[in-house]
Structure formats: structure tokens, C-alpha cells
Amino acid sequence: MKGEGKMALEDYEFGARRCSRDSICKFIPQYAIKDARFADCCPAISRYNLHAYSGGGRVIMANSLLQGRGEISEEVREIVFRCQLCGACQTSCHIVTELVEPLEIARELKFRCVEEGKENQALSSVRARLVKTNNIFGKKQSDRARWAEGLQAKDAGAEAVETLFFAGCRLSYDESFHPVARKSLQLMLEAGMDVGILGKAETCCGGRLFDMGYRDDFHKLAGTLAKRIRSSGAYRLVTACGCCYGTFRQFFPMAGIDLEGVEVLHVSEVLEELLGEGKVELKKAVPLRVAYHDPCHLGRLGEPYQRWEGQYVKQMGLWVAEPDREVRRGLGGVFDPPRKVISAIEGIRLVEMKRKREHAWCCGAGGGVLEAYPAFAAWTALERMKEVVDEGCDALVTACPWCETTFRMAIGESGGGGPRVMDLVELVAMAT
Numbered sequence: 001m002k003g004e005g006k007m008a009l010e011d012y013e014f015g016a017r018r019c020s021r022d023s024i025c026k027f028i029p030q031y032a033i034k035d036a037r038f039a040d041c042c043p044a045i046s047r048y049n050l051h052a053y054s055g056g057g058r059v060i061m062a063n064s065l066l067q068g069r070g071e072i073s074e075e076v077r078e079i080v081f082r083c084q085l086c087g088a089c090q091t092s093c094h095i096v097t098e099l100v101e102p103l104e105i106a107r108e109l110k111f112r113c114v115e116e117g118k119e120n121q122a123l124s125s126v127r128a129r130l131v132k133t134n135n136i137f138g139k140k141q142s143d144r145a146r147w148a149e150g151l152q153a154k155d156a157g158a159e160a161v162e163t164l165f166f167a168g169c170r171l172s173y174d175e176s177f178h179p180v181a182r183k184s185l186q187l188m189l190e191a192g193m194d195v196g197i198l199g200k201a202e203t204c205c206g207g208r209l210f211d212m213g214y215r216d217d218f219h220k221l222a223g224t225l226a227k228r229i230r231s232s233g234a235y236r237l238v239t240a241c242g243c244c245y246g247t248f249r250q251f252f253p254m255a256g257i258d259l260e261g262v263e264v265l266h267v268s269e270v271l272e273e274l275l276g277e278g279k280v281e282l283k284k285a286v287p288l289r290v291a292y293h294d295p296c297h298l299g300r301l302g303e304p305y306q307r308w309e310g311q312y313v314k315q316m317g318l319w320v321a322e323p324d325r326e327v328r329r330g331l332g333g334v335f336d337p338p339r340k341v342i343s344a345i346e347g348i349r350l351v352e353m354k355r356k357r358e359h360a361w362c363c364g365a366g367g368g369v370l371e372a373y374p375a376f377a378a379w380t381a382l383e384r385m386k387e388v389v390d391e392g393c394d395a396l397v398t399a400c401p402w403c404e405t406t407f408r409m410a411i412g413e414s415g416g417g418g419p420r421v422m423d424l425v426e427l428v429a430m431a432t
Helices: 009-017 043-048 056-065 074-081 088-093 103-114 121-133 168-173 177-192 208-211 217-233 242-254 267-277 336-343 366-372 374-390 401-413 424-431
Strands: 163-166 196-199 238-239 263-266 289-292 313-314 318-322 349-351 395-397 420-423
Touching: 009 056, 009 103, 043 374, 056 074, 056 088, 074 103, 074 366, 088 103, 088 242, 088 336, 103 208, 121 208, 121 217, 121 366, 163 177, 168 177, 168 217, 168 401, 177 196, 177 267, 177 401, 177 424, 208 217, 208 242, 208 366, 217 242, 238 242, 238 267, 242 263, 242 366, 242 401, 263 267, 267 336, 267 424, 289 336, 336 349, 336 424, 366 374, 366 401, 374 395, 374 401, 395 424, 401 420
Parallel strands: 163 196, 163 238, 238 263, 289 349, 289 395, 395 420
Antiparallel strands: 313 318
16 A cells, blocks of 8 residues: 555556455444334435445446456446545445455545546536635635634644634634534633634634545645644643544544644543533533434544555465555444533433444535535535434434534425524533
């Protein structure tokens, strides 16, 4: 495998040629199935019911391209981009083998499409807007820090801070999420933390560019942002966005971008810490029955990425990694802190959905699907809401504004009603 911070489809050929075609990538593991209605793990194969849309189908597609037996036709391109890159296929696959990496292959297929000039046109427009304005909404850079007006946070671009709070595009520009960003920062300030923000110098983390297939644009944007983060002197980087968290923990090291000793934390981890130290007090009861949704980029995709430089050799008929490698099984993300924070609130009844933690069903927003195929994103979100309803919950709580946006959009388009969608920080605000 290459070590210069940039992989290629060819780097995954060894594993791709050893896919056993067992279709395990389509379902959560048998031991985790609680109800046959909620046994699927991949939104694309579940929605379109054609093997090509599955993780294994994409592996076959990659093999065909690598061996010169196929090309990126319009039909192939459509299949490639109808993937949230949620990673559920790889989590299931890696239970039985470490050789095949369907998630990384699916991502490389998007990169290949872009490199060959066969990008998705809807995403091309998003990319142009993001590159021009440094945010996915095409809003003014001067408005980026409006959410923080009146809060006494340090300007991390002008003075050193111990903790840097990174709002991200959705929390910065979507006014419906300004209370989440403000409350997150306010809780840290009131707890006596030395925390600052980049303000107008903050830019998009680039994660959505990476997931949409624009690797080179991501490298440029993320490289610049990394320099600003390091210049702040912060040794902790905190975000309330699950997608930003996954970008810093996975995409940055995957692209060879080093934050040099900066610990990346989600706000739920900080809240758990502050609650344990008695620096945040939950004084009010919140009588709700809630389910918690694990965002893909905070959960299974929040697992730290470690580059492996080695090869597989055959020993006693088995392929063995030399040297040993850490296999990404989706277990190293943020799962417990949000649940502990929710459970600490008096009156809350936290129930688990049938698909949870590393086997959670995607909200539908990732991989550019929300921007390019909104109907598919909404379908995926409504499939998740069926689990919430099945558990008789008053609310669905999550920890990523992109998940919340997709759930709310899908509920609105389906006529409204049903459980409300809430942010973890919003729930904490109700209790403080």
C-alpha cells in the first residue's frame, strides 16, 4: 500500500480479487439481528435491489475496471454515486475477513469517476460553490462566526488557546443550529475551559468534498485548515458535528494531513468529562422516551485511521498480514459518551433501536447523496424512523446536524408528525 498519503483503486486490488461473494456486506451480522425487518445494513442495495449497488457489487465493478473488462458508463456512474459511503458494508465484511475493503473501494470508484471527467453534475455544482466560498452553502465568509456573537470566546487566530471549538458549515450557517453551537461553546466557557474559535478564519473541513469524489480539492482545503488549527496552539479540537469529527479522525490521516498532537473530540465526550467533574449540572427533569441514532462519521467511521505499510503472505494456506495491521471494524468510534450524557438527565428513558452502534442504519445524508439524490436520502432517513416508531419513542436524539437535517427533511416531505428529532446538546440545554 502506498505511503505518500494518497491511495488509488489499484491499492485495493489484492483484496478485491479475493471477495468470496458471500453477500455478508448486505446485512448486519446474524448475532446482531433483533428483528428480520431491520436486518439490512446497506441503504443502496436495500433501496435498488440490484447486486451492483451492494458493497460486493462495487468490488466486482472495481475488478472489472482494473482488469480492463469494463468502463465507467453512465449506468455505472449512477451506481457509483448512489452510495452514502456509510461503511456498514465494511463493518459486516470485516467480521469474516480483513482482506476486502468495500468501503474504500466504493470511495475510490468515486475518485476514479472524477479523475476521468465523469463526475456527477449535481455534485460538480456543489464542489464549485464550496471551493469558491470555503463552505458548502456558498455563503459569505464574513458571516461564518455570526452564531458566536456575544459569547466571550477567544479569537484562536490571534491568541493561543488550549481548546479550539470547530463549528463546521452546518452549525455556522444554518440558523436552526446556532443554538447548538452556542450552547456547546457556552458550556465549555462556563466550565472554565480555555476555549477559542477561528471565527471568520474557519473553513469547511472538506469532508463532504472527499466523500463526493473530489480528493485533490479536499487535500488543498484540509491542508490549509490544518495549518490554522496548528497555529492556534490548541491541543484539543472539539466539534459538535459528527461529519467534521469523522473527517478529522479519518480523512485527515488518510490523506496524510497531520494535526500534530491535537486531540480530536466530539462535544459529547467533553460533556461526559465535565459532568463527571461536576462542572456541568443537569438540574431539570426531561420526561421523554428517546432513541439515540449513531451518526456514521461519529460512530463506525469515527474510528481512528492508521496507515498500514505491508503486504499479505500465505502461511499454511492462509493470507497473513506482515507486519500485523489494525483492521477497521467500526468499533473505535464515539458510542458511549452520548448515551452516558443522555442517561444522566433525570426523567429520560433511553431505549436502543434494533440497529445500533457499529451496525446503525445510515441517516442517508453521506457521500453526496443528500445533494445529488435527495429522494434516496429521504427514503433512507424514513427507514431509520421506522425503528424509532417501533420502539414507541417520543424523540430521536443524535449528535450530527447533517443527520438531523436529513431526518427533518424526510419527515416534512412525508407529511410530518411522529417522533421529534433533537440534537444531544439541545437535550442537555433543556436539562440545565
